[in-house]
Amino acid sequence: MQADVVVIGAGASGLMCAMEAGKRGRSVLVLEHTERTGSKIxxxxxxxxxxxxxxxxxxxYISTNPHFTTSALSRFTPGDFISLIEKHKIKYHEREGGQLFCNESAQEIIDMLxxxxxxxxxxxxxxxxxxKVxxxxxxxxxxxxxxxxxxxxxIATGGLAAPKVGATNFGYLTAKQFGLxxxxxxxxxxxxxFSPKDQEIFGSLSGISMKAAVSxxxxxxxxxxxxxxxxxxGPAILQISSYWDExxxxxxxxxxxIDTHTMLLEKRGSRMLLGTLLDQHLPARFAKKWCDLHFESKPLNQYSPRELHAVAAALHHWRIRPARTDGFSKAEVTLGGVDTNELSSKTMESKKVQGLYFLGEVVDVTGQLGGYNLHWAWASGYAAGQYV
Incomplete structure (x- = not known):
């Protein structure tokens, strides 16, 4: 069986590449090892x-070559994808930070593709x-x-993240087979x-959520x-996990x-307990645990200015050392991949092997949380679809 283009992987980047190549009159065949398209979508x-x-x-985006994404992103923008879903009359809404979601279901995107x-x-x-390839x-x-x-x-087979929906190492093995x-x-x-010690301390806080700046x-x-x-x-932890080096x-x-030092100084004459004040800003169970670990929760009028300064500093710089990540089974994406120096940023084609292309998550391009990884799938798929 012959086709002008064979796409391995019926995920976001593979579907985008297939439809764009098909629009150019190319005969396109998509091979998928699961029974459904768009599993991660x-x-x-x-x-x-x-x-x-x-x-x-x-x-x-994170990549060993931070400039690699520029070409594809410039040729397929968020506005281009919005135009596509509006053509298909898919209703959507915007959340914090410019994130765009379907109103009804992700299945609408799969049906559109x-x-x-x-x-x-x-x-x-x-x-x-x-x-065999x-x-x-x-x-x-x-x-x-x-x-x-x-x-x-x-090759649009994704990475190692989310093995329950079909993730495999096929793309990486294929790249290595051809010398990439x-x-x-x-x-x-x-x-x-957590480390075992921290799990013993903080495991009882399971279910507590709070806003923080994580660095x-x-x-x-x-x-x-x-x-x-x-x-x-939570979102802030997931984001920093991509940068944490273990x-x-x-x-x-x-x-x-919050200017915590000023807030504490203003309350210095009060008989309010430190924990009671923190309850106004943090979940009560966490505030108690934090005070037990770091500072005795005594009336604020019993703290010296120096102690209040230390309390404020500790609240703004609470340090914890994780033991490890939760692995690929809970990861949304894979960091790393086919070295971008091996690929054309314009076409996504291998520089060593004519006619061999790599798209989406299998490439060493990893987006932050918030729709960036799917957009890389669309943009890289579109870029390749103009040339395959």
Whole structure:
């Protein structure tokens, strides 16, 4: 069986590439090892699909080559994807930080992409297990559904995150097979786990959520922090997990935007307990635990100015050292991937192997939380779709 283009992977980047190539009159075949298309799209945004962000820029991505994303992002913008969903009459809404979500369901995005693929005469082979990929003058893909021959082979198989919906290491193995470098892989946008000692201390706080500014090195993210029975989660923690290198403490500003030192000095004449004051700004169970660990919760009029300064500093710089991330099973994306120095930023084609393309999460481009990873899938898929 032959096609001008064979796309391996029916996720976000693969579907976008397939429909764009089909629009150019190319015969396109998509091979997918699961029984459904768009598995990670379906679970994105809690089922509502955070399909892009109005504020996309290369600063929202992590890569060993920070300039690699510039070309693709400039040619397929958030406005381009918004135009596409508006054409399909999909209703959407905007949340904090420019995040855009479907009103009804992520399935609407999948249906839209499938409709565009159908219109472009793209064909699909589902439950297609690949046993071998070879290249002579053309590529040959051996599967349980037959052997497929093509001049353009697109690897859009995603990363290692979310194995329950079909994530595999196929893309990385294929890159290495053809001599392309793969940068180190690690879970990203994932919860962070306590050390055994900290789990014993903080495990009882499971379910507590609070707003904080979480930092590691020069990176800082403001957002919700959620205590679980085994660690920390929530948007701010997921964001910092992509930058944490498993060696140092993360720092939490527990009262962001508040001049805590001034607040404490103003209350210095009060007989109010420190814990009672903190209850007004932090969850009560956490405030009590924090005071038990750091400062005796005595009346504020019993603290010296020096002690109040120390209390304020500790509240704005609460340090904790996670033991590790929660792994690929809980990660939203994979950090690292096919080295961008191996690929054309214009076409996503391998510089070493003509006709071989890599898209989306399998590439060493990782977005921050907020619709950026799906937008990279759209942009890289679109870029390749113009050339395959």
């Amino acid at each position: 379906r679970i994105s945004g809690g089922g509502l699909c955070n399909f892009t962000n109005r504020n996309v820029s290369r600063e929202n 499938q409709a565009e693929c159908q219109k472009a005469s793209v064909k699909f082979v589902m439950r297609c297990k690949i046993s 070879e290249k002579a003058e053309r590529f040959f893909v051996a599967t349980n559904r037959g052997v497929f021959e093509t001049g353009s082979l697109v 470098k793969v940068t180190p892989l690690k879970p990203a946008l994932t919860p962070l786990l 590691y090195g020069a990176k800082e993210f403001m957002g919700s922090v959620l205590f679980t029975h085994k660690g920390l989660s 060696r140092g403490d993360i720092t939490l500003d527990l009262l962001p935007g």
